[in-house]
Amino acid sequence: MNKHMQFRMGFLYLALAALCAFPVAAQDAPDVGPHPPQPMKPMESHIGKVTGHAKDAKMNYRRYCAGCHGDQGDGNGENAVWLDPKPRDFTMATFKCRSTVTGTLPTDEDLFDTIGRGLTNSNMPIWNTFSDQQRADFVAYIKTFSPRWEKEKAGDPIKIPAEPPVTIESISHGKALFTKLECWKCHGPQGKGDGPSAATLTDSKDQPIRPYNFAGGGDDSRLKCGSTNSEVYKIFITGVDGTPMPSFADVIQPNDAWDLVHFLRTLQVTRHSKENDVLKAAGGKIPAYVEKQSEAPASQSENKAAGGGN
Amino acid sequence: MRVSKPCIAVLVATLCPALMFGGTISGKVTYTGTPVKQKPIDMGKEPSCAKQHATPITTETVVTGANNVLENVVVYISAGADDTTVPSQAVTFTQKGCQYIPHVVVLHTGQELQVVNADQTSHNIHPMPTVNREWNKSQPPGSPNLSEKFDQPEFIKVKCNIHPWMAGRFAVLKTSHYSITGDSGGFSLPNLPPGKYTITAWHEDYGTQTQDVTITGNETKSIDFSFKAKAY
Numbered sequence: 001m002n003k004h005m006q007f008r009m010g011f012l013y014l015a016l017a018a019l020c021a022f023p024v025a026a027q028d029a030p031d032v033g034p035h036p037p038q039p040m041k042p043m044e045s046h047i048g049k050v051t052g053h054a055k056d057a058k059m060n061y062r063r064y065c066a067g068c069h070g071d072q073g074d075g076n077g078e079n080a081v082w083l084d085p086k087p088r089d090f091t092m093a094t095f096k097c098r099s100t101v102t103g104t105l106p107t108d109e110d111l112f113d114t115i116g117r118g119l120t121n122s123n124m125p126i127w128n129t130f131s132d133q134q135r136a137d138f139v140a141y142i143k144t145f146s147p148r149w150e151k152e153k154a155g156d157p158i159k160i161p162a163e164p165p166v167t168i169e170s171i172s173h174g175k176a177l178f179t180k181l182e183c184w185k186c187h188g189p190q191g192k193g194d195g196p197s198a199a200t201l202t203d204s205k206d207q208p209i210r211p212y213n214f215a216g217g218g219d220d221s222r223l224k225c226g227s228t229n230s231e232v233y234k235i236f237i238t239g240v241d242g243t244p245m246p247s248f249a250d251v252i253q254p255n256d257a258w259d260l261v262h263f264l265r266t267l268q269v270t271r272h273s274k275e276n277d278v279l280k281a282a283g284g285k286i287p288a289y290v291e292k293q294s295e296a297p298a299s300q301s302e303n304k305a306a307g308g309g310n
Numbered sequence: 311m312r313v314s315k316p317c318i319a320v321l322v323a324t325l326c327p328a329l330m331f332g333g334t335i336s337g338k339v340t341y342t343g344t345p346v347k348q349k350p351i352d353m354g355k356e357p358s359c360a361k362q363h364a365t366p367i368t369t370e371t372v373v374t375g376a377n378n379v380l381e382n383v384v385v386y387i388s389a390g391a392d393d394t395t396v397p398s399q400a401v402t403f404t405q406k407g408c409q410y411i412p413h414v415v416v417l418h419t420g421q422e423l424q425v426v427n428a429d430q431t432s433h434n435i436h437p438m439p440t441v442n443r444e445w446n447k448s449q450p451p452g453s454p455n456l457s458e459k460f461d462q463p464e465f466i467k468v469k470c471n472i473h474p475w476m477a478g479r480f481a482v483l484k485t486s487h488y489s490i491t492g493d494s495g496g497f498s499l500p501n502l503p504p505g506k507y508t509i510t511a512w513h514e515d516y517g518t519q520t521q522d523v524t525i526t527g528n529e530t531k532s533i534d535f536s537f538k539a540k541a542y
Contacts, residue, residue, distance in 0.1 A: 103444060104443065250449075
C-alpha cells in the first residue's frame with residue numbers, strides 16, 4: 001500500500017467512524033416507559049444526614065411505584081382500578097401520615113417513614129428493602145409531582161409531651177373522652193369500625209372508606225401511621241388528611257390525649273399491651289369515669305391553706 | 311411630573327362624587343326550566359338535630375323562590391375592581407340543627423372565618439379545596455369557635471363526614487364587591503367608581519355566567535342573569 005492509498009483508507013475509516021458515532025451522540029438517552037421524557041425538577045429531601053435526590057429515584061420509581069401511583073404520580077397507575085383504597089395521588093400533596101398540623105405539608109421524614117412502614121389495610125407494602133438513601137431519593141421524587149413543595153414549607157411538627165403512666169383511671173378517662181368526642185360515631189362503641197356514620201364515609205376523592213377497626217388483628221396489628229403510643233397520639237392530633245378523620249388538636253388537652261391513647265389500646269383486645277395488662281389487673285372492666293372538679297388543684301390548695309389556718 | 315393645583319382641584323371634584331356615591335350594578339337572578347326536586351334529609355341517626363326541625367328539611371343544592379327566583383347565587387365583580395383590602399370583620403359560619411347557616415358563605419381571601427358549633431353533637435369541618443389546602447378539624451359541642459382563612463380565591467365545598475347530608479360552600483373571592491341572592495333573587499353592587507367591570511354570577515350546581523358592564527358616573531345599571539335548570 002502506497003502512501004497515497006494509506007491516506008485515502010484513513011480518510012474512509014474516519015468518515016465511517018463519524019457516520020456511526022454521530023447519530024448516537026445526537027440522540028438523548030432512550031426513555032423508559034410510555035411517556036415522553038420530562039425535564040426533571042432538581043428536588044431534594046433531607047432525612048437526618050441523608051440527602052435524597054429526585055433524579056436518582058427515577059428508575060426505581062418507574063419500576064416499583066408507577067404501577068400503582070402512575071408515571072405522573074396522579075394515583076392512576078395501571079393497577080389502580082383494582083385497588084381499594086386507591087393509591088395516593090401525589091399531585092394533590094395531601095398525605096395521611098404526618099407529624100404536622102392538618103392542612104400542611106408533611107416533613108421529609110414523615111414521607112420517608114411511610115415508605116418504610118407501608119400503610120396497613122391497603123396495598124402499600126413495607127418498602128424496607130430499600131436503603132435509607134434510596135428511600136430519601138423516593139421522597140425527593142414524590143415532591144416533584146406537586147408545585148406546593150416549591151411554594152410551601154412543611155408544617156410545624158406537633159409537640160408530644162412525655163407519656164404519663166398507664167393507670168385504670170387514665171383508661172377510664174380515655175373511654176369518657178372516646179364517648180364525649182364522639183369517636184364512636186365512626187369507629188363504633190367497641191372500636192370495630194362499625195359506628196352509625198361508618199357506612200357513608202368517603203375520602204376526598206369520593207371513594208368509600210372504612211374507619212379503622214381497632215379490634216382486628218393480634219400482636220401484629222398495625223395502625224395506619226405507626227404502632228407506638230406516640231404514633232397513636234399523633235394520628236388524632238394531626239388528623240388523617242384526605243380522609244374523614246379530622247384533627248382533634250384544638251379540642252383535646254395533651255394529658256387528655258394520652259388518656260385517650262391508653263383507652264384506644266384496650267380496644268385492641270387481642271394485642272398484648274401494658275394497657276391491657278393494667279385493665280386485666282383491674283378485673284377486666286373499665287370503671288365509669290368520675291368527673292373531677294375542674295378547679296380541683298386550686299380548691300385543694302385552698303383547702304390546705306384553710307386547714308393550715310385552723 | 312408637576313401637576314398644577316387647579317388641575318388637582320378639578321380631578322378631586324370629578325372623582326370624589328364618584329367615590330362617595332359611585333355607580334351601582336343591580337338586577338335579579340332567575341332560572342328557566344324545572345329544577346330537580348330537592349331530597350328530604352333523614353336525621354334519624356342524630357336525634358339531637360332531628361328534633362330541631364318540626365318538618366323534615368331537604369338538601370339545599372338548588373334553592374328557589376317565587377317567580378323563578380334562584381337563591382344562593384353569588385354575584386361579584388371578577389374583573390375591573392382591584393380590591394386588595396381584606397375586611398377586618400370576621401364572617402360567621404354556624405352549624406345548627408346539622409345544617410350549615412348560611413349554606414353559602416362569601417368571604418374575601420385572607421378574611422377571618424369563624425366556625426361555630428351550636429349543636430349538641432360533634433361536627434367535623436372538612437373543606438375540600440383544590441387550590442387552597444385541604445384540612446379537617448373536629449369540633450365537639452361546646453368547644454370554642456374555629457378561626458380559619460383561605461389565601462386563594464376558590465369555590466370550596468365543605469362537608470361534615472359524620473353527618474353526610476351536610477354540604478355547604480365557601481365562596482372565597484378577591485373582592486368585597488359581592489352580593490348573594492335571597493328569596494327575592496335580587497342583587498346590588500353599589501359604590502362603583504366609573505370603569506369597565508366583569509360581573510360573574512356563580513351557582514353551586516348551575517355554574518357561572520359573566521356579563522361586562524361599563525359604569526360612567528353616578529348611575530345604576532341593571533343586568534339580569536338567567537340560569538338553565540339542570541333536569542337531573
